[in-house]
Amino acid sequence: MRRPSRFxxxxxxxNDLMQQGYRYELVCPAxxxxxxxxxxxxxxxxxxxxxxFGGRYLTDCTGEFPADWFKHxxxxxxxxxxxxxxxxxxASLPLSHWRQKGWLHPDDPRGWFQWYCRYxxxxxxxxxxxxxxxxxxALRRHVAQIRKNCRKGDCSCRPVQRQALLHWAYDSRQL
Numbered sequence: 001m002r003r004p005s006r007f008x009x010x011x012x013x014x015n016d017l018m019q020q021g022y023r024y025e026l027v028c029p030a031x032x033x034x035x036x037x038x039x040x041x042x043x044x045x046x047x048x049x050x051x052x053f054g055g056r057y058l059t060d061c062t063g064e065f066p067a068d069w070f071k072h073x074x075x076x077x078x079x080x081x082x083x084x085x086x087x088x089x090x091a092s093l094p095l096s097h098w099r100q101k102g103w104l105h106p107d108d109p110r111g112w113f114q115w116y117c118r119y120x121x122x123x124x125x126x127x128x129x130x131x132x133x134x135x136x137x138a139l140r141r142h143v144a145q146i147r148k149n150c151r152k153g154d155c156s157c158r159p160v161q162r163q164a165l166l167h168w169a170y171d172s173r174q175l
Contacts, residue, residue: 012121016061018109026122030066033122038133040169044117048073052167053092055084057113065117087155091163103135112136116169139168146175 007029014022031043042050048058048069055076062070074084082090098104098111105128108115115132142161150157155173162172 010122012064012123014061014064016064018060022107024107024118024123027124028122030121034119035129035133038136040116040136041171041174042166042169044113044120045069045073047113047166047169048075050074050166051084051086052163053085053113054080054082054090056080057110058117065121085163086166087159087163089159089163091160091167105131113167136168139165139170143170143172143175146172150175 010026012024012026014020014024034040044065045068049072051074055074056079057075058065059075059077076084080090080092082088085091095111104111105115105125107125107128108118112132112135115128116136119129119132142165146158146161146165152175155162162175165172
């Protein structure tokens with residue numbers, strides 16, 4: 001019988017194009033101890049492999065996250081390319097729009113997916129975690145729209161909505 005490994009806390013220091021010297025602590029094992037209301041269907045690694053955010057997301061900060069997340073990731077360092085998205089459509093709003101709406105937290109200047117990647121690794125931020133989980137839960141309305149308007153398994157139906165769901169760790173291929 002295998003003994004459970006003991007979790008060791010770790011401090012991560014970030015130095016990328018958007019953050020210099022930002023530090024956070026991993027207080028939970030990666031992929032574990034999620035809030036009971038937060039049940040994403042996809043891991044960050046799976047999302048990057050499928051194709052999200054036109055391949056442009058996290059290209060300057062691969063050192064912060066596990067290398068295996070990027071092994072088969074669909075990335076483009078030069079530009080946002082919707083062809084790299086799983087559904088081959090653009091389902092992104094510019095970062096300026098996110099800033100204008102006040103959706104960004106100073107600790108996660110790239111938005112929800114950056115928060116999710118860090119949360120997945122084991123960072124916890126009371127208050128901010130609950131806010132982001134509530135935003136994630138609000139996306140269920142798109143799941144309901146796909147169920148209402150598309151035949152089960154028809155991934156050509158509502159591709160922009162499906163890609164948006166993929167950006168939020170929902171796997172609409174199952175709908």
